Amino acid sequence: MAIIFAMLLAGALFLLQREFYVRYWERGVGAGLSFETDMVRAGDQVQLLETVENRKWLPLSSLKVKFQCSRYLEFPGSQNGNVTDKYYRNDLFALMPYRKITRTHVITCPQRGYYGIEGISLVGADLFFSREMVAERESGAFLHVIPKAMSIEKMEPALRRLSGEIAARRYELEDPFTFRGIRDYEPMDEMKQVSWKATAKTDELKVRQKEHTTVSSVRIFMNLEDYGILRRRELLEMSISICAGLSAELLGQGIRLSIYANAPDCVTGQLLCLEDLTHPACMDMMLKALARLDTEEGTVKFGACMGERLYQGNDLYTVFISPDQHEDFVDDVLNYGKRTGSGFLWVCPVKNPAEEKVEVEFLDGRIIFVEEPS
Secondary structure: OHHHHHHHHHHHHHHHHHHHHHHHOOOOEEEEEEEOOOEEEOOOEEEEEEEEEEOOOOOEEEEEEEEEEOOOOEOOOOOOEEEOOOEEEEEEEEEOOOEEEEEEEEEEOOOOEEEEEEEEEEEEEOOOOOOEEEEEEEEEEEEEEEOOOOOHHHHHHHHHHHHHHHHHHHOOOEEEEEEEEEEEOOOOOOHHHEOHHHHHHHOOOEEEEEEEOOOOEEEEEEOOOOOOOOOOHHHHHHHHHHHHHHHHHHHHOOOEEEEEEEEEEOOOOOEEEEEEEOOHHHHHHHHHHHHOEOOOOOOOOHHHHHHHHHOOOOOOEEEEEOOOOOHHHHHHHHHHHHHHOOOEEEEEEEOOOOOOOOOOHHHOOOEEEEEOOO
16 A cells, blocks of 8 residues: 555656646746857857856756757867758756856857857756757857958969059049149139139239149959859859958058948848948958858849949049959950049959960950969
């Protein structure tokens, strides 16, 4: 009789604890994921902090924390993870009452992009593992993996040519707000340039002589089309790295910069359009925008989306960055140069400069091939 009573009591306690866990296991249970920084360069490592907390007296002998992220984020080892279309992680914790545990994962980020972990699934169990219960938590962990740094040696020809062009153009422009003297009026001068005060003193028409400006503006147009039979992703990534390198140099010199691309932002869905960047402090914003560029889907024909903008502000120096040497894009560049007469440079990433030539006489001296790093 005692044995039967003990068995009934044990059964009642078993059912009671299971029902108790079903109702209350989730209360006071927190889980979170966060990256130590929101920006890291492609090829570098970053720490992902995984935190779980039990803020009640009820112990959790088993708590599984499940989440998924891009397969391009490489976790150390594969014991608790599985890689298919994404990376699926499953970590096991045992949480005593009022206990907090933090684990650190050192992740390698081999590829540029924007990566997020938006949700966490929690799977709890009762004391005897007879039943599992599921709850969801938000994560909000996001990471910008910015383009790889392009070596100065690879970019030196483009930088040297660009610096020379900008320096020359600085003395072609006049600063409308600074004057360096008074001179005699000439037939080509506009009446608004006349200094009436100096004219009254000398009884001859005099004009204000403007100082040459020390401020230049540059536009960068990236063409990230890749409609060939074999995709050349490495050249597209190289284009973005070149853009980041040139932009850093220009902003460091205090040159006003605008950047456009025919690829969308993976967050907003809008084509890249960064205008009037004027200070090195803009670098982080620019690099994050480049990290979010989606070259897999949504790329628009260059001429269709850039044609109108391309012919606005023709007094600006223009840099084209494009590995695409197809006839349509070459025609876009040629038409721009011939119609506007403005200065421009085409930086063309290639696998082997000796094998790839755009045989157009008009482009002599205006195109620079940058070889893919070995």
